[in-house]
Amino acid sequence: MREAVTVQVGGFANYVGSHFWNFQDELLGLADDPDADPVFKNAALDMDVLYRAGETHQGVPTYCPRLVSVGSRVLLQINSMSGNVTRSVSKPHGRNLFLQSLVEEGQNPSTSNGGSNSQKSVEDKDLIECLENGVNFWTDYSKVQYHPQSLYELHGSWTDFDKFDNYGRAQEVVSDWSQIEEMNERLRFFVEECDHIQGIQFIVDDSGGFSSVAAQFLENIADDYTNIPVLLYCVRDPMTLGSSRRNQRESIMRALHDAVSFSKLSSFCNLMVPIGPPSLSRSYMSPYLYIQDEKPFHASAVCAAAIHSITVPFRLQRMGPSSDLAHSSGNLDIGELVHILSDQGRQNMVTALDVAMPAPSLTDRDAMGNIEMKLHSLTPEISDEDEDPYSVESLVVHGALDRGGQRTSISQVKDSVCSVYDARETKPKFSHLSASLCPLPVPLPFPTIFRGNIGRHGEILSNQPEESQPKGSVDIESIPMVARLRSSSAVLPFIERRSGSLQKHGVARGAIGSLVLRDWGFGREEVEDMGEQLAKLLRPFHPEMDLTSDSD
Amino acid sequence: MSLRVLNPNAEVLNKSAALHMNINAAKGLQDVLKTNLGPKGTIKMLVGGAGDIKLTKDGNTLLKEMQIQNPTAIMIARTAVAQDDTSGDGTTSTVLFIGELMKQSERCIDEGTHPRFLVDGFDVAKRATLEFLEKFKTSVVMGDEPDREILKMIARTTLRTKLYEGLADQLTDIVVNAVLCIRKPDEPIDLFMVEIMHMRHKFDVDTRLVEGLVLDHGSRHPDMKRRAENCYILTCNVSLEYEKSEINAGFFYSSAEQREKMVAAERRQVDERVKRIIELKNKVCAGSDKNFVVINQKGIDPPSLDLLARAGIIGLRRAKRRNMERLVLACGGEAVDSVDDLTEDCLGWAGLVYEHTLGEEKYTFIENVKNPRSCTILIKGPNDHTIAQIKDAVRDGLRSVKNTVEDEAVVLGAGAFEVAAKKHLIDNVKKTVKGRAQLGVEAFAEALLVIPKTLAENSGLDTQDVIVSLQNEHDRGLVVGLNHHSGEPVDPQMEGIFDNYSVKRQIINSGIVGMGCVESKLVAPIKYRRVEKDLDKKVAEALKERTKSKKKTFRSVNSITMGLPRFKEGLRNIRDVFDQYVSETADDDSNGTIDNEELRNCLNKLQVQMSEEEIDNIHRYCDIDNRKGIQFPEFVVFLCLMYLLFGSDVTYRVSEFESARLNYVFDELIDAFLFFDKDGNGKMKRKDVTQRMNEATHQERTPSHITSQLFSTTPASPFPVTPLI
Secondary structure, eight states, X not given: OOEEEEEEESHHHHHHHHXXXXXXXXXXXXXXXXXXXXXXXXXXXXXXXXXXXXXXXXXXXXXXXXXXEEEEOOOOEEOOSSSOOOOEEOOOOOOOHHHHHHHHXXXXXXXHHHXXXXXXXXXXXXXXXXXXXXXXXXXXXXXXXOOTTXXXXXXXTTOOGGGOOSGGGGHHHHHOHHHHHHHHHHHHXXXXXXXXXXXXEEEEETTSTHHHHHHXXXXXXXXXXXXXXXXXXXXXXXXXHOOOSOOHXXXXXXXXXXHHHHHHHHTTOSEEEEOOOSOSTTSTTTTTBOOOTTOHHHHHHHHHHHHHHHHHHHHBOOOOXXXXXXXXXXXXXXXXXXXXXXXXTTOOXXXXXXXXXXXXXXXXXXXXXXXXXXXXXXSTTOOSOOOOTTOEXXXXXXXXXXXXXXXXXXXXXXXXXXXXXXXXXXXXXXXXEEEESOOEEOOTTSOSOBOTTBOTTSOBOSSSOTTSOOBOTTTOOEEOEEEXXXXXXXXXXXXXXXXXXIIIIIISTTOTHHHHHHHTTOOHHHHHHHHHHHHHHHGGGOHHHHHHHHHO | OHHHHHOXXXXXXXXXXXXXXXXHHHHHHHHHHHTTOSTTOOOEEEEOTTSOEEEEOOHHHHHHHSOOOOHHXXXXXXXXXXXXXXXXXXXXXXXXXXXHHHHHHHHHHHTTOOHHHHHHHHHHHHHHHHHHHHHHOEEOOOSSSOOHHHHHHHHHHHHHTTSOHHHHHHHHHHHHHHHHHHOOTTSOOOGGGEEEEEEEOSOGGGOEEESSEEESOOOOOTTSOSEEEEXXXXXXXXXXXXXXXXXXXXXXXXXXXXXXXXXXXXXHHHHHHHHHHHHHHHHHHTTSSOEEEEEESSOBOHHHHHHXXXXXXXXXXXXXXXXXXHHHHHHOSOEESOSTTOOXXXXXXXXXXXXXXXXXXXXXXXXEESSOSOEEEEEEESSHHHHHHHHHHHHHHHHHHHHHHHHOEEEETTTXXXXXXXXXXXXXXXXXXXXXXXXXHHHHHHHHTXXXXXXXXXXXXXXXXXXXXXXXXXXXXXXXXXXXTTOOEEOHHHHTOEEEHHHHHHHHHTHHHHHHHHHTTSOOOOOOOOSTHHHHHHHHHHHHHHHHHSOOSOOSHHHHHHHHHHHHHHHHHHHHHHHHHIIIIIOTTOSSSBOHXXXXXXXXXXXXXXXXXXXHHHHHHHOTTOSSSBOHHHHHHHHHHHHHHHOTXXXXXXXXXXXXXXXXXXXXHHHHHHHHOTTOSXXXXXXXXXXXXXXXXXXXXXXXXXXXXXXXXXXXXXXXXGGGO
């Protein structure tokens, strides 16, 4: 067993994380539940990878995520505009119905199981509806017990976290030595107790000032834990990308923010996965999913599901090549994954994430290349072309079903994936497959985003109209998932755009953005360094650039 | 109004409004922090959105926790916090001083002094005070062995303002000993070498100084000793865990055996390193009862821990980077990066190493070190807010001791310095200044007294009595401070009340900010949110009504200009009405303004039905210059507004006799306004005015720059009243 530590920084990252840990909690619950699908019981997902066992001061044993979550604090409001101060206003946010029910359940666990089934499902419906309508914070739908060291709130006396929307906003927080130190302390607490840490997975909301905080944090991690690989997911709320009306200054700020945070974050991690399509509601997934972009509750659920799938191989049991393949195959740890994707072939460390949610039935011989067709990218701004002979991929299939809605065995999964890849015209240079029987469980606080044509176990029903009422966790227990990390030339536009905007707005002589960058605390040299970093990321795709840069 | 040309979205306050906004902000902050000052100051309890509690008396903490929005207040708060960053104390005093300086200036400005003179006076006074401080300070010779008593007095003075006496006195020794422990002659003191650890355990009085280090982690092997005496300490940064090298990543082996072999080969290297350490241990500890502790910055994996445990070595992994440096300072030896050439010289020494477990948290104490150059203050407390409170206090205490050691001087406390400085300014400095700048010196001197005043106020004493008796003593040539128990003058030297020299200097220097606030009266491009949207709408409607119902009185700008004397006459009448009316009915506390409460009464008497919210809005609406309360010119606006909204009954109720004349004046005013407000939306826009101006007959067309100037004198009110008054 090799431990992984998770770090979440920023608003949307915590939304995603909250869903992610709900999945894990659900898996833990299902493994203990005698009535649950046996798939979950012997699914061989090792939860100790993500969780730690400990005990409280009173000696009560606990089992908590190995997690450091960084968010912003809702500060005391003191209005000193009128001159007459002293009245502080700060309204505690009430618990919603869902959290109340969790508290009650904790108090008398016997009744919640004993209640009649019909009554309970009605209650569940209420809870789900309450969540659909009123999720304001990521904690509103979290059902996981966190370790007290896990949650850290940033505070800046004069930093307005409501307007924490670009890289420069976090200056005060980042320069506050004690806060950065405290975050390192929290992380050290979890790392110190790991016997064999396999890596750190880092989820950051890079749409605002938190990417600056994360960059600082990552830099410290790179300094302190030199050999521990860091897998970075940059997640974004679709709404922050929706750029309808903006004046020129704002759009330049936006472009610069993207470039700066991309350059900074990429320089301190080993593998980077940008997630956050501009709109999920209009994406290819819409035949199966009904997602409202304006709700971070919805969008984050999809991101979390994808991240869950990516982490499945880290938790599969390690087996020799000769051992049996009943439950899983293709174990990887974070270091190996990073190595596969970023150290081979092109040596490109920015990868695209594709996901099929729910996964199509695998043994569908009629539609060859079904998986390929159904995998859709969650990474924004990438090209649709997928004909890169140098690409390297890691594919994860878990809980796949066949046409009749039965679980397919691991060998079947392997066969069908192989046949799909054989049929492809340009094959990737290297592809790794991880498979597990265990599907993605749908926990109660999961949003109601499935369309009517999804069955109880995530099978796609062809006879049902997709327009009927959206389904949620009451109707659907689990869904099969396919996710893929792809290091190919598809991400080229993503990098080029950032590099381009930095050159255009920041580096070029007399550029408008150079003032903005100075405001954010970057000197000329630092800006050039960032440009250099972006050029370095582009280099794998343009071997000829290497020659020119060597010559001078 | 060039600013408007540059940025049409900028909202600009005119000069007196901006000045008063600055002054109000300073006063507001002062109000919040006032009760914190001194040993008798009160503790504030801050409750966060999630219900978390923070108890503090520390001005610095308070300023950081408050969400301040007013830009001037932010500027002052930042100065105060910067004060804390540089000298560790005096945040509250800074805020109080700036606030008081503002109050004094407000008085002078209201009396008609130009801010420029005040600022000149401040400048002179500031320099004179700094010079005086040089003379006033008490020098302390540090030498090789600093005077412990003086340091204790300084620390006590600081700590007692933050914590209750018993605890403060206990911490005094801890703080002084800690600083003396890390002090090296002729080198600046690095307070980072004092580690502050906290444990949620026992009580606040169990806080103690550990001459050595406390690490917040323990060994991770069940067989390692929990307590060891006479220990060699090896501080190292060597990876003692098996890491796969890049080449062997997972998928290049073809059989299980091959894999095992590769793993074994990798493993050997790590074991080799562990063996080196064990060899050293055997060399130095052979045949004695000495023990061996390895503290590693990198990881140690279970097989390595196992090897170490079998050899009787205690191993700690992933030590804090900061602690590596401290360990060497505390125990001696040096931090090693490789195990290749280990000798006994690399090792440090500690008399006692033991582990303490609290739930799942482990602490390792390294004590009885030989020659400590680093130490740890272990804060204990039953709950988080007690710990946080002690932590802040300890930090300030450490800084004050450090400052004293570095300044080699202290200043008599308990308000003695401020009273003496005031006397000096008034008696000696004021005469040297010519003209009205004297007022500035006087204001500065007066503002200095805020410290003894507040001390007295917080102790429940009568401020004036105290100040008078203190000043009397000073006049007799005695330097005295305030005894906050009895209110009698005392000699601070006898009581051992000393302040930091550098802190005092900073506070006086911070007066600059005050000067900035007074001076920066013109430009304040602040975006104001207008809360009074609803009212705006109402006014616009009422105006529309009027436009429909009545015939236009004015046809050209000229006719308005002609009417000006008439307005003036009418307004003079209103002045009388105001004086009379206000002193009788509205202005209960007779300060010449109407505040919110009084406005309510007033509206009641006018028998006007309005909701609470609307009343608030009206008050804000009419308070054009942002001084608190409604003064006469604003009262006119208020009345006119009431007249517009509720008809002639209002004026009748104000004054039966003047009603008719008032109505006439108001009618004229509103019509004049309507004349300009062409699109009838209740706002007088530049466009409207310019257009109207130029609509006049072609001979008398006004040059455009004049029209725009005319417009700029109109404040944000929808009424053209104020420029006329």
